[in-house]
Amino acid sequence: MNHVSLNHDFVETPEERSRRRLRVAKSQADIAYFQARLTLLGEPRTLNQAAQQRTFKRLLKVIGRRLVNVK
Numbered sequence: 001m002n003h004v005s006l007n008h009d010f011v012e013t014p015e016e017r018s019r020r021r022l023r024v025a026k027s028q029a030d031i032a033y034f035q036a037r038l039t040l041l042g043e044p045r046t047l048n049q050a051a052q053q054r055t056f057k058r059l060l061k062v063i064g065r066r067l068v069n070v071k
Contacts, residue, residue, distance in 0.1 A: 027066055030063045031063055031067070034059050034060045034063070
């Protein structure tokens, strides 16, 4: 169920709060994973590594935005 953030009367149920916390934890785990992959990748030496680097950076950006929206 989506709620408009302008609705000041909205009270989050325990179930909704639990789901939100789970989404936050999943997003944080995804961010940690992609940061680790980027660190392990280092400076790309091949086209494949460069493609991986671009992909991981884009995923980090998208997940970061999603995390901000969930909180």
